[in-house]
Amino acid sequence: MPKTKETVLEIDLGALTHNYNYLKSKLQSNTKFLAVVKAFAYGSDAIEIAKHLQTLNVDYLAVAYTKEGVALRDAGITTPILVLHPQPINFETIIGRCLEPSIYSSKILNEFIEVAEAKNQSNYPVHVKFNTGLNRLGFWETDVNHVVSKLNKTNSIIVKSIFSHLAASEDTNEIEFTRQQINRFQTITDQFKSLIHYQPWLHLCNTSGVINYSNAHYDMVRCGIGLYGFGNSATEDKNLKPIASLKSVISQMHQIEPKETVGYNRAYKAKGYEKTATIPLGHADGINRIYGNEKGFVFVNGKKAPIIGNVCMDMIMVNVTNIDCEEGDEVIIFDGKHKASEVAEATGTISYETITSISQRVNRKFIN
Ligand SMILES: *Cc1c(COP(=O)(O)O)cnc(C)c1O
Numbered sequence: 267m268p269k270t271k272e273t274v275l276e277i278d279l280g281a282l283t284h285n286y287n288y289l290k291s292k293l294q295s296n297t298k299f300l301a302v303v304k305a306f307a308y309g310s311d312a313i314e315i316a317k318h319l320q321t322l323n324v325d326y327l328a329v330a331y332t333k334e335g336v337a338l339r340d341a342g343i344t345t346p347i348l349v350l351h352p353q354p355i356n357f358e359t360i361i362g363r364c365l366e367p368s369i370y371s372s373k374i375l376n377e378f379i380e381v382a383e384a385k386n387q388s389n390y391p392v393h394v395k396f397n398t399g400l401n402r403l404g405f406w407e408t409d410v411n412h413v414v415s416k417l418n419k420t421n422s423i424i425v426k427s428i429f430s431h432l433a434a435s436e437d438t439n440e441i442e443f444t445r446q447q448i449n450r451f452q453t454i455t456d457q458f459k460s461l462i463h464y465q466p467w468l469h470l471c472n473t474s475g476v477i478n479y480s481n482a483h484y485d486m487v488r489c490g491i492g493l494y495g496f497g498n499s500a501t502e503d504k505n506l507k508p509i510a511s512l513k514s515v516i517s518q519m520h521q522i523e524p525k526e527t528v529g530y531n532r533a534y535k536a537k538g539y540e541k542t543a544t545i546p547l548g549h550a551d552g553i554n555r556i557y558g559n560e561k562g563f564v565f566v567n568g569k570k571a572p573i574i575g576n577v578c579m580d581m582i583m584v585n586v587t588n589i590d591c592e593e594g595d596e597v598i599i600f601d602g603k604h605k606a607s608e609v610a611e612a613t614g615t616i617s618y619e620t621i622t623s624i625s626q627r628v629n630r631k632f633i634n
Pocket residue numbers: 302304350431471472473474488489490491492
């Protein structure tokens with residue numbers, strides 16, 4: 267791999283294929299696979315990731331917001347797209363662009379039916395979301411009768427699937443709670459199916475659900491983080507490959523005298539004669555200020571260099587006193603070896619936030 271000459275987020279599509287195949291290997295052969303590509307495919311690039319997954323024959327895609335689905339349609343993606351969190355103001359666009367809404371409340375149900383009828387739709391596919399304990403979005407167990415009676419009065423929409431979302435599928439201390447969620451989902455969907463004259467698909471599991479609850483895969487699973495290389499546990503991380511590597515370069519080196527300070531607010535004070543490197547990557551690129559003051563780090567020629575002082579908008583300074591390096595050398599923030607999950611842990615967050623934080627200012631480059 268040639269060394270980078272500027273800040274870049276390198277995305278390994280071969281690693282994406284590996285992760286997809288690994289997650290698929292956990293499923294029964296008839297279980298469908300929905301790939302979650304919300305938030306720029308977890309900070310990478312939703313369009314390129316969706317195109318690649320489409321070549322792998324992924325069954326479904328999901329985004330959070332309508333505009334994310336529109337961007338995929340604009341790019342020529344034809345795979346069905348579930349919009350997890352639409353608003354009524356988006357409903358005309360949703361139908362116009364062949365996107366499929368999550369129907370998570372009575373207000374959403376009523377207003378979507380109204381728009382679908384006004385647009386003379388018949389059997390427009392929707393996905394009904396139930397809350398089984400996350401208490402975020404979704405109908406309650408007690409809403410089943412009301413929802414089905416409303417559905418049975420219109421031909422404008424058809425329920426392609428019924429789904430719910432697990433609150434703690436990665437947490438081995440919450441197995442009891444998760445089992446309760448699975449049972450509740452089973453009860454809800456049994457009742458729903460008994461009241462409607464067709465058979466919607468069922469889906470419940472995210473990545474950790476796929477890994478930890480093989481009895482709850484139902485008709486489809488919804489994977490995000492696993493596709494991007496993280497399994498929410500050390501064991502699973504070994505089976506997956508991070509697809510994104512954030513790399514940069516040393517712009518300038520400085521020799522610092524004892525008691526001199528580095529950066530804004532003079533937050534770092536040199537303890538002796540020290541050597542620092544300035545790197546073109548800052549909080550506007552997704553290196554959050556929490557990385558500063560030696561919480562976060564980068565790797566220079568394989569060695570760990572702490573980020574010193576405050577993170578600036580467009581740069582960070584790192585301590586390279588004991589590292590053999592020079593201007594122009596490559597810097598790794600995270601990659602397949604120095605994982606984003608480790609950066610996340612050091613900065614008090616989770617891989618999801620670390621990788622989705624990388625802003626659109628950083629160039630994306632695709633390999634393999
Ligand atoms: C984001 C999201 C997922 C993906 O979860 P991962 O833990 O990234 O696999 C699945 N379902 C819903 C409803 C989501 O919002």
